[in-house]
Structures are given as structure tokens and as C-alpha cells.
Amino acid sequence: MIVTIHQPNYLPYLGFFHKMANADVLVLYDTAQYSKQLGFHNRNRIKTPQGAQWLTVPVQHSTLRALRDVQIVDGPWALRHRQALDANYRRAPCYASYEKEIHAVLEKPWTSLADLNEALIALVARWLSIRTKIVHASELPAPQTEDATAKNIHMVRSLGGDTYLSGQGGHDYLDESQFTDVRLVYDAFTPTPYPQLFGEFIPNLAAIDAVFNCGESIKLRKMFGDASR
Secondary structure: OEEEEEOOOOOOEHHHHHHHHOOOEEEEOOOOEOOOOOOOOOEEEEEEOOEEEEEEOOEOOOOOOEHHHOEEOOOOHHHHHHHHHHHHHOOOOOHHHHHHHHHHHHOOOOOEHHHHHHHHHHHHHHHOOOOOEEEEHHHOOOOOOOOHHHHHHHHHHHOOOOEEEEOHHHHHOOOHHHOOOOEEEEOOOOOOOOOOOOOOOOOOOEOHHHHHHHOOOHHHHHOOOOOOO
């Protein structure tokens, strides 16, 4: 069984969903520490006539806070995000097909960042016909280590998995020598240009950019090949 692990980011990019599509189980790493520096826990980018623009969810900052404990600051952020999507994607070929559903998620009175992010991840996964099972790190036995590689291996073993599917970033921090009974595989996602509004292609935007522009087109599905489970 192939297990992949990723922090529950806000409106993740296509690479997140490519990795999810190639796994049997996605562990949302909600026990990981929130980090403003990592950049994607509470924000992501869409495309506008002026280029890439951040959509940011305001949160209560605190040191050493797990993602599952991060609270959203009350305010008009969701309205602004809906307005930004309408303003920049109303002319996208497929936006009308998805507009109501994403608005419905954003209109809910969210207090938990992790809950909001998971709802949006599940929504986009359904749009992309990805049926990978989602579990939470907080539901698994706590690892008895602070080592990042050992934690990942522990989660895979806890689920009865035999393969850990890592993103390309794993090359920078994983200790490959620890993978003995668990096989380590790196996901081979490569950004592929697809039709976008507003000029030159910008890779690695929030995946909704591709969905709104391509819908269920063959071009978008080719990014995932036969991976969707």
C-alpha cells in the first residue's frame, strides 16, 4: 500500500494532487508545526492580469502551534477571496461549473485553518476524480521520535503501508538510509503548461487555476495520467 504525507495547505498546487492521486492513502500532517515562513499553510496564489496574487487566510500566530490548533482570525477574508476568484476567473472557460461549490465552502464560518484546508482539498480532489483515502496524523499513534524521516516511516507503518511516496522536496531532508522495510519513492510531477488567462503561463499556482481554465479536459487529465484511484 502506498502512503503519502503532506501538511494541509490552503488551496494546494497541482503537485499536491498529483502525489495524492498516486497514493492509496493521504495522511494530512495536521500535527506538524504551523510555519509562516513555509508560505502555503494559510495562503496560495491565483493568476490576475497583473500576474500571480496571494490569497491569504489571516490566522492567530503562535510559536510551536500544531496546524490542527491554528485558529482563523474573524474578518472579511472569505468574501475577499470569493470576490478575487469572481473578478479573475469569471471569463475562464469552466469557472461557472465550479463557482457555486467553492463559494459554498468559503461561505462557511470557519474557525479552524486545518478544517478549512481539508474541505478545500477534498473538493478539488473530487473535481479531479481522485478517490484516495484521507486520514489525519492526529488519528495515528504518536511517534516516539522527533526525527522527520522516522516520523514519516512511523505513519506509513501505522497504516500498514509498505511504500512512502514523497514529493521531490524530500531529497533535501529525508534520510534515505532509514528506509529498510518501507520503500521510498519520489513523485515525478512536472509542471505542464495548460491554457491560462492573462498571458504567459505561470506554473505552480493553486490547482483551482487549472480546474477553472481546463475543467475535465484531456489536457488536464494528462497531468495525472492513469494515477487517479
